[in-house]
Amino acid sequence: MTTTDTATTRRERFEHGLDVLGRIDGEAGRNVLAALSDVSPELAHQVAAWGFGEIYSRPGLAPRDRQLVTLGMLTALGGCEPQLRVHVNAALNVGLTPQQIVEALLHSAVYCGFPRALNATLAAKQVFAERGLLPVLPA
Amino acid sequence: MTTTDTATTRRERFEHGLDVLGRIDGEAGRNVLAALSDVSPELAHQVAAWGFGEIYSRPGLAPRDRQLVTLGMLTALGGCEPQLRVHVNAALNVGLTPQQIVEALLHSAVYCGFPRALNATLAAKQVFAERGLLPVLPA
Amino acid sequence: MTTTDTATTRRERFEHGLDVLGRIDGEAGRNVLAALSDVSPELAHQVAAWGFGEIYSRPGLAPRDRQLVTLGMLTALGGCEPQLRVHVNAALNVGLTPQQIVEALLHSAVYCGFPRALNATLAAKQVFAERGLLPVLPA
Amino acid sequence: MTTTDTATTRRERFEHGLDVLGRIDGEAGRNVLAALSDVSPELAHQVAAWGFGEIYSRPGLAPRDRQLVTLGMLTALGGCEPQLRVHVNAALNVGLTPQQIVEALLHSAVYCGFPRALNATLAAKQVFAERGLLPVLPA
Amino acid sequence: MTTTDTATTRRERFEHGLDVLGRIDGEAGRNVLAALSDVSPELAHQVAAWGFGEIYSRPGLAPRDRQLVTLGMLTALGGCEPQLRVHVNAALNVGLTPQQIVEALLHSAVYCGFPRALNATLAAKQVFAERGLLPVLPA
Amino acid sequence: MTTTDTATTRRERFEHGLDVLGRIDGEAGRNVLAALSDVSPELAHQVAAWGFGEIYSRPGLAPRDRQLVTLGMLTALGGCEPQLRVHVNAALNVGLTPQQIVEALLHSAVYCGFPRALNATLAAKQVFAERGLLPVLPA
Numbered sequence: 001m002t003t004t005d006t007a008t009t010r011r012e013r014f015e016h017g018l019d020v021l022g023r024i025d026g027e028a029g030r031n032v033l034a035a036l037s038d039v040s041p042e043l044a045h046q047v048a049a050w051g052f053g054e055i056y057s058r059p060g061l062a063p064r065d066r067q068l069v070t071l072g073m074l075t076a077l078g079g080c081e082p083q084l085r086v087h088v089n090a091a092l093n094v095g096l097t098p099q100q101i102v103e104a105l106l107h108s109a110v111y112c113g114f115p116r117a118l119n120a121t122l123a124a125k126q127v128f129a130e131r132g133l134l135p136v137l138p139a
Numbered sequence: 140m141t142t143t144d145t146a147t148t149r150r151e152r153f154e155h156g157l158d159v160l161g162r163i164d165g166e167a168g169r170n171v172l173a174a175l176s177d178v179s180p181e182l183a184h185q186v187a188a189w190g191f192g193e194i195y196s197r198p199g200l201a202p203r204d205r206q207l208v209t210l211g212m213l214t215a216l217g218g219c220e221p222q223l224r225v226h227v228n229a230a231l232n233v234g235l236t237p238q239q240i241v242e243a244l245l246h247s248a249v250y251c252g253f254p255r256a257l258n259a260t261l262a263a264k265q266v267f268a269e270r271g272l273l274p275v276l277p278a
Numbered sequence: 279m280t281t282t283d284t285a286t287t288r289r290e291r292f293e294h295g296l297d298v299l300g301r302i303d304g305e306a307g308r309n310v311l312a313a314l315s316d317v318s319p320e321l322a323h324q325v326a327a328w329g330f331g332e333i334y335s336r337p338g339l340a341p342r343d344r345q346l347v348t349l350g351m352l353t354a355l356g357g358c359e360p361q362l363r364v365h366v367n368a369a370l371n372v373g374l375t376p377q378q379i380v381e382a383l384l385h386s387a388v389y390c391g392f393p394r395a396l397n398a399t400l401a402a403k404q405v406f407a408e409r410g411l412l413p414v415l416p417a
Numbered sequence: 418m419t420t421t422d423t424a425t426t427r428r429e430r431f432e433h434g435l436d437v438l439g440r441i442d443g444e445a446g447r448n449v450l451a452a453l454s455d456v457s458p459e460l461a462h463q464v465a466a467w468g469f470g471e472i473y474s475r476p477g478l479a480p481r482d483r484q485l486v487t488l489g490m491l492t493a494l495g496g497c498e499p500q501l502r503v504h505v506n507a508a509l510n511v512g513l514t515p516q517q518i519v520e521a522l523l524h525s526a527v528y529c530g531f532p533r534a535l536n537a538t539l540a541a542k543q544v545f546a547e548r549g550l551l552p553v554l555p556a
Numbered sequence: 557m558t559t560t561d562t563a564t565t566r567r568e569r570f571e572h573g574l575d576v577l578g579r580i581d582g583e584a585g586r587n588v589l590a591a592l593s594d595v596s597p598e599l600a601h602q603v604a605a606w607g608f609g610e611i612y613s614r615p616g617l618a619p620r621d622r623q624l625v626t627l628g629m630l631t632a633l634g635g636c637e638p639q640l641r642v643h644v645n646a647a648l649n650v651g652l653t654p655q656q657i658v659e660a661l662l663h664s665a666v667y668c669g670f671p672r673a674l675n676a677t678l679a680a681k682q683v684f685a686e687r688g689l690l691p692v693l694p695a
Numbered sequence: 696m697t698t699t700d701t702a703t704t705r706r707e708r709f710e711h712g713l714d715v716l717g718r719i720d721g722e723a724g725r726n727v728l729a730a731l732s733d734v735s736p737e738l739a740h741q742v743a744a745w746g747f748g749e750i751y752s753r754p755g756l757a758p759r760d761r762q763l764v765t766l767g768m769l770t771a772l773g774g775c776e777p778q779l780r781v782h783v784n785a786a787l788n789v790g791l792t793p794q795q796i797v798e799a800l801l802h803s804a805v806y807c808g809f810p811r812a813l814n815a816t817l818a819a820k821q822v823f824a825e826r827g828l829l830p831v832l833p834a
Binding site for chain 4: 315
Binding site for chain 3: 727730731732733734735736737738741742746768769772773774775777778
C-alpha cells in the first residue's frame with residue numbers, strides 16, 4: 001500500500017504500477033503505454049507509476065467504484081473517447097455489467113447534457129461490439 | 140403543450156417527442172436514435188421524449204432561436220462535432236440561412252476563441268457540402 | 279419504475295420526482311428548487327420530474343453508485359461548487375462515507391488534474407464541516 | 418460596416434467599438450473596461466475595438482440573435498457568471514424578454530446538463546432582481 | 557507594432573497578419589485559412605488580421621513563450637487536436653525543441669489530468685513523425 | 696532529479712516536493728496544503744510529492760516556462776481563479792514580469808475567448824494589488 005514508508009526505487013514503483021494497470025485496464029492500457037514509448041516514455045512512466053501504482057492501488061475505494069467515478073469524469077470532460085474505450089473495458093474487467101455502464105452514461109445526461117452522454121454511449125458501444133456484448137438487454 | 144395536465148403514457152410522450160424531433164432534426168436526428176437502439180434504447184427514448192417532447196416543444200422560444208442557442212452551446216462545449224452537424228442541419232430546416240449560421244460561428248470566436256470557432260465552422264462546412272450550399276456567399 | 283406505461287399527469291410526475299429528490303438530496307435539493315420558484319419554475323419542475331423522477335428513480339444503478347458517477351462529473355465540469363455541495367450531502371445520505379468521498383476526489387486528480395480535485399475537495403470540506411464530520415480520518 | 422476598406426486608426430477603431438459596446442452592454446460593459454484600466458488596458462481595447470467594433474457591428478446577425486448565441490456559449494463554458502450577468506443585461510437591452518431568456522436557459526439543460534443551466538438561471542435571476550423584473554411570469 | 561496610430565485599411569491589416577502567421581505557423585496555418593475560403597472567409601480574415609496581426613505581433617512576449625501558453629491552452633481545452641498539430645509545428649518553428657514540447661505536455665498532466673496530456677502528446681507525436689523527429693530522446 | 700534510481704521513502708519524496716513547492720509557490724502554495732490537512736492529507740501529499748517533487752523538479756523545462764504553460768491551462772480550464780492566483784504569484788516568483796503575465800493572458804483571448812481572458816486577468820490583478828504592482832505599465 002502507498003502509505004507504507006519502505007524505500008522504493010523509481011523502477012520498483014513503475015513495475016508495481018504496471019502490474020496494477022495490467023489487472024485493471026488490461027491490453028488496452030498497455031497499448032497506450034506502448035504508443036508513448038518513442039515520444040514521451042516519461043508520461044508512460046507516470047501513468048503507470050503514479051496513476052496506477054500510487055492512486056489506483058489505494059485500498060480506500062473499490063476498483064468498480066473507481067471506474068464509476070472515472071466514467072463520469074471522462075464523459076464530462078468530452079473529447080476523451082479513446083480513454084472512455086479503455087475505461088469501459090476496465091469497467092467490465094472489474095465487474096461492472098454492460099447494463100450498469102449504460103445506466104451510468106444515461107445518468108450523465110442529467111449533469112452533462114445529451115451530447116456528452118451520446119458520445120460516451122457510442123464509445124461504449126464500440127467496446128461492447130468488440131467483446132460480443134451487443135445488444136445490451138434491459139436489466 | 141407541456142404544461143397541460145392531461146395524463147399521458149410513456150409511449151405517448153415518446154411518440155410526441157419523435158414527431159417534434161423529426162420536424163426539427165429530420166433524418167440526422169432519427170439516425171442518432173437508431174444508433175442507440177442496441178446499446179441504450181432508454182437514452183434514445185429520453186432524447187426524444189424529454190429533449191424534444193418536453194423542452195423543444197415548448198412555445199416560449201421559436202425553433203430558430205433554440206437553434207441559435209444550441210449552436211452556441213455545442214461550439215462552446217467542444218468535442219461535439221457530430222451533434223453540430225445534426226444541429227446545423229436542424230438550423231437550416233427551421234429557417235436559418237447558411238450566412239446566419241456562419242455569422243453565429245464567427246461570433247463564437249469572441250467568447251470561445253478561434254479553435255472552437257474553427258472546429259464548428261468546418262463541421263458546418265461538411266453539412267453545407269452535403270446539401271449543395273457551398274460556397275457560402277457574403278450576405 | 280419509469281418503464282411502466284401507466285398514464286400519468288405532469289403534476290404526478292413532479293410529485294414523484296420531488297419525493298425521490300427529497301430522499302436523496304434532502305433539504306439542500308429542496309433549497310435549489312425554492313431558489314428557482316420566482317425565476318424559472320419550469321426548470322425546478324424538470325429537475326424534479328425528469329432528473330429525479332425519470333432518471334434517478336431507475337433501478338439499474340444503486341443510489342450510491344449514481345453519486346459516485348455524479349461526483350466524478352461535477353468535479354470534471356468545474357465551476358459547479360454549489361452542485362458539488364448538494365451532492366456531497368447526497369452522497370452521505372445514500373451511504374458513502376467521508377473517506378470514500380475524499381478518495382473519489384483524490385482519484386479525480388488523475389483524470390482532471392489537481393485544480394479540479396482541489397476545488398471539489400474544498401467544497402466537500404464545507405459540507406463535512408457543516409455536518410460535524412471533520413477531521414476526515416484515514417480509513 | 419467592417420468590410421469597407423477605408424483606412425482607420427487604432428483609436429478610431431476603439432471609439433467605434435466603444436460606441437457599439439455602449440449600445441449593447443451599457444453600463445455593465447463599461448464597468449468591465451474600467452476594471453481593466455490599471456492592469457490590462459490592451460485587453461480593454463481589444464474587447465471594445467475587436468469584439469464589438471469588428472464582430473458585433475457586423476450586419477449579418479441581429480443583435481438579439483447574437484445574444485441568444487452568447488447566452489448559449491456562456492452557459493456551456495461554465496464559470497462565466499460575471500459575463501452572464503453582463504449579457505443577460507445586454508439581452509434585455511436588445512429586446513429579448515425575461516421569459517425568452519429563461520426559456521433559453523431551460524433549453525440549455527438539454528445540451529449542457531442541469532448544473533450549468535442552474536448556475537446560468539441564478540445569474541439571470543440576479544439581473545432580473547436588480548432591474549425589478551421578478552417574478553418572471555410564464556409567457 | 558499594434559499600438560501605433562497610423563491609419564490602416566482592412567486589407568493592410570490582413571496582409572500584415574498573413575505575414576506574421578506565415579512566419580509562425582507556416583504551411584499548416586495557411587491550410588487552415590484555405591479550408592475556410594468557401595465557407596467563412598471572414599473567419600479566415602479575423603484569424604490572420606486579428607489573431608496574428610494584432611495579438612501575435614505584439615512585442616511583449618516572445619514567440620516561443622506564446623507557443624508555451626498556447627500549448628497549455630489547447631491541451632486544457634480538449635478536442636483541439638487539429639489546432640495542437642498546427643501549434644506543435646509552430647512551436648518547432650519558433651525554437652522550442654521536441655524535448656521541451658514533450659515536457660510541457662507532461663507538465664500539463666498535473667493541471668489537466670492524464671487524458672488531456674495523452675491526447676496532446678499523441679497529437680505532437682504525429683507532427684514529430686511527419687518531420688522525422690522520432691524518437692524524442694531524453695534531454 | 697527524478698530519473699535517478701535511488702530508493703526513496705514516501706516521506707522523503709514528500710519533503711523533496713515540499714521544498715520545490717516552497718521555492719515556486721511560496722506561502723500561497725503552503726496555504727493550499729494547510730487547508731487540506733483535515734480533509735484530504737493524501738491530496739496534500741500528492742500535490743507536493745508528485746506534482747512538485749516528480750514533475751516540477753524535472754530539469755527539461757525552466758520554471759518560468761512551466762508557469763507560462765500553467766497560466767495557459769488554468770485560464771483555459773475556467774473556474775480555477777484560486778489556482779490562478781497561486782500561479783500568478785508563482786510566475787512572479789520565478790521571474791516573469793507583470794507585463795509578461797498580462798500579455799500571456801491577453802494572448803489567451805485568441806484561443807479561449809474573452810470571458811476566460813477577463814476572469815484570469817482580474818485574478819492576476821488581485822495578486823498584483825496585494826504585491827503593490829499596480830498599475831501595470833505598458834512594457
